[in-house]
Amino acid sequence: MRLNFPRPSRRGLLAGAAAAALAACGRDAKSQDEPSIGPLPPLKQGARFPVGCAVTTDHLRDPAYAALLTREFTQVTAEWEMKMEYILQDDGSLRFDAPDAIAAFAKANGMSLFAHTLVWYAQSPAAFQRLDGQGDAFAKAYGDYIASVAGRYRDAAGWDVVNEAVAEDGNGLRQCLWSKNLGQIDYMRRAFDAARAAAPDAVLLLNDYNLESLPAKRATFMRLAETLLKTGAPLTGLGTQSHIAADLPPGAVTTSINDLARLGLPIHVSELDISLNRAQGVLVSRDVWRERQRRLAGEIGEAFARLPSDKRVSFTIWGLRDSDSWLRSQRENPSPPWDEALFFDDQGRPKPMLADLERGLAV
Numbered sequence: 001m002r003l004n005f006p007r008p009s010r011r012g013l014l015a016g017a018a019a020a021a022l023a024a025c026g027r028d029a030k031s032q033d034e035p036s037i038g039p040l041p042p043l044k045q046g047a048r049f050p051v052g053c054a055v056t057t058d059h060l061r062d063p064a065y066a067a068l069l070t071r072e073f074t075q076v077t078a079e080w081e082m083k084m085e086y087i088l089q090d091d092g093s094l095r096f097d098a099p100d101a102i103a104a105f106a107k108a109n110g111m112s113l114f115a116h117t118l119v120w121y122a123q124s125p126a127a128f129q130r131l132d133g134q135g136d137a138f139a140k141a142y143g144d145y146i147a148s149v150a151g152r153y154r155d156a157a158g159w160d161v162v163n164e165a166v167a168e169d170g171n172g173l174r175q176c177l178w179s180k181n182l183g184q185i186d187y188m189r190r191a192f193d194a195a196r197a198a199a200p201d202a203v204l205l206l207n208d209y210n211l212e213s214l215p216a217k218r219a220t221f222m223r224l225a226e227t228l229l230k231t232g233a234p235l236t237g238l239g240t241q242s243h244i245a246a247d248l249p250p251g252a253v254t255t256s257i258n259d260l261a262r263l264g265l266p267i268h269v270s271e272l273d274i275s276l277n278r279a280q281g282v283l284v285s286r287d288v289w290r291e292r293q294r295r296l297a298g299e300i301g302e303a304f305a306r307l308p309s310d311k312r313v314s315f316t317i318w319g320l321r322d323s324d325s326w327l328r329s330q331r332e333n334p335s336p337p338w339d340e341a342l343f344f345d346d347q348g349r350p351k352p353m354l355a356d357l358e359r360g361l362a363v
């Protein structure tokens with residue numbers, strides 16, 4: 001499928017290649033895992049809601065990975081292959097091979113698909129940059145993109161319609177190509193309207209991060225949700241990414257989830273990982289952080305499970321094994337010890353914090 005865009009520039013093509021090379025970095029990093037524990041029941045067994053995992057098509061081709069994933073989870077999210085950077089080509093054509101493969105995997109394995117993401121400040125592909133400042137042409141291409149992509153996956157359980165709209169420090173909203181061309185609130189309202197027209201049954205969410213560590217950012221996020229609702233946007237859920245670190249004080253995730261729930265919209269814990277390496281503290285041993293990590297895993301599971309059943313969208317972990325985590329490719333950690341932010345070790349063995357999460361989710 002091709003949308004109506006002008007031809008790509010060479011600069012755009014080079015930027016795309018550089019992004020792909022960066023994304024591939026760090027996949028083979030080795031770690032010193034903590035000892036795993038014995039077999040546990042599958043994560044999905046005790047949960048009364050969908051439990052999801054972020055995946056890539058590369059991973060799904062590995063039979064051992066696929067077996068572990070389908071044993072433990074009931075839902076998948078594309079880690080990056082449903083983003084604009086993957087789908088929208090420089091010439092305005094749309095590429096659906098990987099997202100189709102992920103959707104087909106979900107269907108073949110009786111899993112639901114959670115779709116991520118339609119509009120993200122961090123991605124402004126060349127095809128849209130060439131329409132910058134062109135009013136109606138920009139707006140038409142924007143609506144067409146969302147209609148095509150959300151329509152193709154209209155059976156998805158939900159869509160992160162707008163990702164990370166709030167400024168890093170919580171002070172206002174981010175300026176981006178979308179706000180510049182369509183208006184600060186209007187780019188979001190349009191996205192929600194177009195997504196709803198294309199995918200009538202999907203939960204449509206705003207999704208953001210650091211909502212538990214920065215109460216001011218959470219407040220801005222909630223005000224934004226209220227503003228969108230007032231404009232009539234079909235916003236029907238809130239995603240809290242929950243890329244948290246092991247030094248997050250006890251109680252912060254519970255406070256955040258309960259606070260978000262005050263708006264009355266269902267909640268998605270949408271990208272959970274609990275970083276050891278991002279925890280700040282002098283003279284704190286790795287084992288102390290691991291202990292804190294386990295407590296946080298139990299706490300977030302329990303806080304989510306205690307929401308009323310109609311206020312839970314799903315609970316998603318941002319990768320299967322430690323070695324699959326995006327945190328392994330962050331430049332801030334160029335050498336061991338590698339981060340161990342997920343619930344299965346590099347070999348796919350369950351880690352102690354999985355037991356804590358399972359206990360929390362089963363309350």
Ligand code: GLA
Nearest residue numbers: 079080163209241243271326
């Ligand atoms: C954010 C985005 C995700 C992903 C992660 C890192 O949380 O929402 O799509 O890029 O960062 O993997």
